[in-house]
Amino acid sequence: xxxYRKLIESHRVIxxxxxxxxxxTTTSAATAVAAAQAGKRAVVVTIDPAKRLxxxxxxxxxxxxxxxxxxxxxxxxxxxxxxxxxxxxxxVRRHAHDEAQAERIIGNRFYRNVSGTLSGxxxxxxxxKLNELHDSGxxxxxxxxxxxxxxxxxxxxxxxxLSRLLDNPIYRIVTAPGRGPFKVINTAAQQVLRQLARVVxxxxxxxxxxxxxxxxxxxxxxxxxxxxxxxLLGDERTAFVLVASPRADTIDEARxxxxxxxxxxxxxxxxxxxxxxxxxxxTPKRATELAVSLAGSAAGGAAQALADLTATSAGDDLRIAxxxxxxxxxxxxxxxxxxDDVHDIDSLAKIARLLTD
Amino acid sequence: MDPGHFFASSRxLxxxxxxxxxxTVTAATIAAAASRCGLSVLLVEVAGRSAAAxxxxxxxxxxxxxxxxxxxxRNGIRHGEIRGRSITPDDALxxxxxxxxxxxxxxxxxxxxxxxVVATATPGIKDLLVLGRIRALESEGVTxxxxxxxxxxxxxxxxxxxxxxxxxxxxxxTIHRQAVDVLEFIGDPKxxxxxxxxxxxxxxxxxxxxxxxxxxxEVGVKLAPVVINGVLPKCDGLDRSVARAKASRDERSDLAxxxxxxxxxxALQDEQLDRLGAELPLPQIRMSQIFGTEIGxxxxxxxxxxxxxxxxxx
Numbered sequence: 001x002x003x004y005r006k007l008i009e010s011h012r013v014i015x016x017x018x019x020x021x022x023x024x025t026t027t028s029a030a031t032a033v034a035a036a037q038a039g040k041r042a043v044v045v046t047i048d049p050a051k052r053l054x055x056x057x058x059x060x061x062x063x064x065x066x067x068x069x070x071x072x073x074x075x076x077x078x079x080x081x082x083x084x085x086x087x088x089x090x091x092v093r094r095h096a097h098d099e100a101q102a103e104r105i106i107g108n109r110f111y112r113n114v115s116g117t118l119s120g121x122x123x124x125x126x127x128x129k130l131n132e133l134h135d136s137g138x139x140x141x142x143x144x145x146x147x148x149x150x151x152x153x154x155x156x157x158x159x160x161x162l163s164r165l166l167d168n169p170i171y172r173i174v175t176a177p178g179r180g181p182f183k184v185i186n187t188a189a190q191q192v193l194r195q196l197a198r199v200v201x202x203x204x205x206x207x208x209x210x211x212x213x214x215x216x217x218x219x220x221x222x223x224x225x226x227x228x229x230x231x232l233l234g235d236e237r238t239a240f241v242l243v244a245s246p247r248a249d250t251i252d253e254a255r256x257x258x259x260x261x262x263x264x265x266x267x268x269x270x271x272x273x274x275x276x277x278x279x280x281x282x283t284p285k286r287a288t289e290l291a292v293s294l295a296g297s298a299a300g301g302a303a304q305a306l307a308d309l310t311a312t313s314a315g316d317d318l319r320i321a322x323x324x325x326x327x328x329x330x331x332x333x334x335x336x337x338x339x340d341d342v343h344d345i346d347s348l349a350k351i352a353r354l355l356t357d
Numbered sequence: 358m359d360p361g362h363f364f365a366s367s368r369x370l371x372x373x374x375x376x377x378x379x380x381t382v383t384a385a386t387i388a389a390a391a392s393r394c395g396l397s398v399l400l401v402e403v404a405g406r407s408a409a410a411x412x413x414x415x416x417x418x419x420x421x422x423x424x425x426x427x428x429x430x431r432n433g434i435r436h437g438e439i440r441g442r443s444i445t446p447d448d449a450l451x452x453x454x455x456x457x458x459x460x461x462x463x464x465x466x467x468x469x470x471x472x473x474v475v476a477t478a479t480p481g482i483k484d485l486l487v488l489g490r491i492r493a494l495e496s497e498g499v500t501x502x503x504x505x506x507x508x509x510x511x512x513x514x515x516x517x518x519x520x521x522x523x524x525x526x527x528x529x530x531t532i533h534r535q536a537v538d539v540l541e542f543i544g545d546p547k548x549x550x551x552x553x554x555x556x557x558x559x560x561x562x563x564x565x566x567x568x569x570x571x572x573x574x575e576v577g578v579k580l581a582p583v584v585i586n587g588v589l590p591k592c593d594g595l596d597r598s599v600a601r602a603k604a605s606r607d608e609r610s611d612l613a614x615x616x617x618x619x620x621x622x623x624a625l626q627d628e629q630l631d632r633l634g635a636e637l638p639l640p641q642i643r644m645s646q647i648f649g650t651e652i653g654x655x656x657x658x659x660x661x662x663x664x665x666x667x668x669x670x671x
Contacts (some may be wrong), residue, residue: 021561117481165474168473202530204479208474245377303602304592312648
């Protein structure tokens with residue numbers, strides 16, 4: 001059994017991370033396909049997939065429910081496109097004491113900001129979805145694509161997002177002194193809120209206060225859930241797969257991500273390097289000589305192409321070696337540059353084969 | 358078009374594109390090209406991690422401005438100074454709040470907690486304030502041209518939408534006025550234009566087309582020509598036989614493979630470029646793929662030549 005196959009066999013959760021533009025979504029989907037081929041019940045959570053990939057997976061609609069995909073496998077494959085807003089609504093409903101409290105929160109504009117646009121929300125909901133699918137017992141393996149993000153650690157910090165907001169001093173001052181609907185806000189707090197209002201406007205502040213007040217009593221539930229999720233991320237049957245391309249800037253980003261992962265006491269189990277150029281045995285130096293000696297001959301164009309190609313791929317090898325040094329325990333899977341974007345299940349199955357063979 | 362004329366058409370150029378398309382290389386190339394036209398340039402990075410400085414052989418830049426390339430005369434032509442700095446959203450927010458009445462009382466409160474609530478209460482406020490800071494730099498007239506290395510494309514749209522979002526969310530308060538000022542700034546093509554960058558591949562081109570229309574329809578920012586990065590230089594005779602090439606058998610096999618690979622990549626690229634031309638009526642500037650080496654001052658110079666040639670051909 002190959003290493004990547006073993007990785008799929010021995011884990012319940014695989015999280016694909018890395019910078020944008022390196023084929024992270026495709027790698028996630030192909031990993032789930034490989035699991036289905038190995039007889040597993042696999043589900044992949046994708047985030048903003050390219051249109052053709054979404055079409056291939058039959059999840060063009062953003063409805064937050066895993067769709068079963070037919071294909072040549074002994075297991076099963078489902079896919080879901082993450083809908084951040086409705087996932088957040090579900091989370092609120094689950095934690096609310098009653099329908100009225102849930103509606104109070106969901107109707108609040110500050111909440112809509114939190115659930116719709118706050119950076120980190122997408123990461124937060126991706127891990128929520130992951131946790132939910134994992135807990136459902138319907139799947140042997142949950143594969144998650146992570147949102148492209150400016151901060152490599154957003155995903156790891158995400159479960160704490162809401163409980164951190166609820167630990168906020170503003171929350172404490174608007175809920176602390178009195179209990180019940182007509183809370184008395186102490187004078188110091190009022191001064192702070194007045195200042196805030198001068199800057200961002202009174203409506204915005206009123207809504208923020210209403211939001212925090214509506215959350216009362218739900219903090220504990222959110223905190224427990226966050227802790228459970230963090231535990232799941234650190235579980236030995238959860239694997240992080242770092243997706244990269246051999247380009248210098250993405251390798252730098254990938255190494256940075258490995259360091260951050262390491263700081264959080266987590267490790268990447270695999271590094272997938274996409275977009276690999278053909279590996280040829282001619283050295284760059286020799287290819288340059290050929291480009292000179294064959295210039296003007298019938299093979300002149302081919303020699304130039306060979307010189308360009310080997311110059312680039314030699315640099316790629318060096319950079320991938322650096323990446324391997326940064327993650328000595330992780331296996332490396334290389335996937336060649338493809339001629340086409342993924343547009344059907346067959347091409348996903350092909351990538352699954354490249355990953356696992 | 359005359360390059361001098363091109364660079365004089367707008368005081369700020371925001372360079373944006375999907376991750377992995379070489380946005381920072383493009384921003385650095387434009388800076389170098391403008392410098393050659395004698396302009397002083399300020400290169401602003403907002404994505405957090407500094408990546409442009411090494412392309413000029415300089416140390417990574419910080420929040421404070423630093424000189425990346427000194428003003429100089431080369432071959433009788435004056436080259437303008439290139440300076441660099443970064444503006445992070447968090448810093449922009451702290452800076453703005455502290456200059457707008459957040460006194461000691463605020464500082465006594467856990468500062469980060471307040472910031473988080475302010476940022477949540479007013480989505481887009483951080484992006485707005487980064488744009489506000491750029492606007493201030495533009496108004497001060499400290500430099501001839503400001504080039505902004507913007508967040509990745511999806512984020513770039515959010516970045517440029519932020520002023521309208523904040524204007525509508527915060528109907529009163531100081532931030533509302535800031536949003537209105539910034540909207541006026543980004544909507545004025547003489548002050549700011551957006552330059553989108555892509556590579557000649559399917560998904561980045563799709564995203565570029567979507568972003569272009571969204572920017573014009575929803576944001577009202579003027580689009581500069583699009584930049585296509587990493588274009589394979591023309592390589593003739595790839596279809597000719599290598600059977601008689603003076604090389605070993607293994608080498609001939611490699612030659613044939615390299616030629617076939619290059620030919621197929623070039624065909625895919627041309628197909629995508631044709632599609633882009635058909636679906637997006639914007640002028641294009643093409644820059645070649647750099648083979649092998651990391652991008653340093655020499656490579657930036659080569660690309661700047663191409664960029665200037667591309668401008669002249671417009």
